[in-house]
Amino acid sequence: MNAKEYVGRQLSSFTFDVERSQLRLFAKAIGETRNLYLDVDAAKAAGYRDLPAPPTFPFTIGMNPDDQFDMLKAIDVELARVLHGEQSFEYFIPICAGDRVLVKREIVDAYEKRGGALSFFVIGLTYEDARSAQPFCSARQVVVARNPVAKNA
């Protein structure tokens, strides 16, 4: 199936509870040692409601906790064939521990290159406060699938 035919497909929506313990582990994993990201009092002193999620944490929020690679099923490719091509975030309100984030995902663009050897899927994600519906941020990720045979070459 041509990549274009996937454009407009919605993926399942879900909520993600942002927890202090996961933010601390994430901080450790990225070498983040500043108190602001680890200590609730320091975060509050810096004006945050609780521990803030670092700038790329929304990518983690955007993986469905019930099925972390469901996005790949939606575009019919296996894990071993995909590469992460690009990622972007736009920020409106900081996400903090204690937030419940409603994630909505849609395939906003898709195209092929090299005679169909590579398929590109652009997934658009919105992240909003599940309680107030205020938008936290948005993201776009470009997933590149290496196709075994160039279908249209």
Place this chain on the structure above:
Amino acid sequence: MRNADEVSEATWQEGTELPSRTLPAITRTALALYAGGSGDHNPLHIDLDFARNVAKMDDVIGHGMLTMALIGRYLTELVPQRAVRSYSLRFIGMSKVGDRLECTGRVTKLLEKDGQRCAEVELEAKRQGGETLATGTAVVAIGAT
């Protein structure tokens, strides 16, 4: 530790190079921690047997999003996270165990966004030896705390 004070008002001019930083080497432990902390359990990053036998690669590779997180940390050590309005990255090369990322940034443009004075910053991470792993852009609000 760097903080926002290190980037002075004079920094915000087109063409200014931001202080570069070379990060500690990416270890297998770092990849395992990132898999746990990020929830990305793709075995290509943590399981050597999978990398070799299934993906037919020599070794595991680093998570692209770990590279993005590390560059993000570089950025938020120069400006407070609250100042970051947008952040995007293109993944060019795959990071490997032992890579030491050299992060650089350059002010490319001054602009106004929602009535706020902002700077566009071009970001890059290279591995030792100079190969580019990722390039990107961030828009940061000037003077945000």
